[in-house]
Amino acid sequence: MYLAIITLPLLGSIVSGFFGRKVGVSGAQIITCTSVIVTTLLAIVAFFEVGYMSHDPHNQRFFSYLSLFTFMMIILVTANNFLLIFGNIDYATVFSLAPFVNENIVTIIGICLLIGAMAKSSQVGLHV
Numbered sequence: 001m002y003l004a005i006i007t008l009p010l011l012g013s014i015v016s017g018f019f020g021r022k023v024g025v026s027g028a029q030i031i032t033c034t035s036v037i038v039t040t041l042l043a044i045v046a047f048f049e050v051g052y053m054s055h056d057p058h059n060q061r062f063f064s065y066l067s068l069f070t071f072m073m074i075i076l077v078t079a080n081n082f083l084l085i086f087g088n089i090d091y092a093t094v095f096s097l098a099p100f101v102n103e104n105i106v107t108i109i110g111i112c113l114l115i116g117a118m119a120k121s122s123q124v125g126l127h128v
Helices: 002-018 020-050 059-078 091-100 103-120
Strands: none
Touching: 002 020
């Protein structure tokens, strides 16, 4: 069961990615959604079966950090200006100044944002 939790989303991705033309759009949707739903159900069963962190003396601190992280991610996603994200003021102001920035700097900024997003979302290779 635990191996299925890990491999089902990967198999859904492989089937929809490599065999997407053969299974069609509906087939790819059904396969990937079913694999995610089954993975979720198995993870819920595993959650109750294992009792993860039940003997950890600092459970309250962990869940406090978890709630703080969730709050910060919601603020980040719903931010409509750089003040909430990077300390600047308005998107329109920054975008109006963009033509005056060196093209190489813009490329470096884009690459750094990509690497940061990949590292943040724990993609393989950058998760450590």
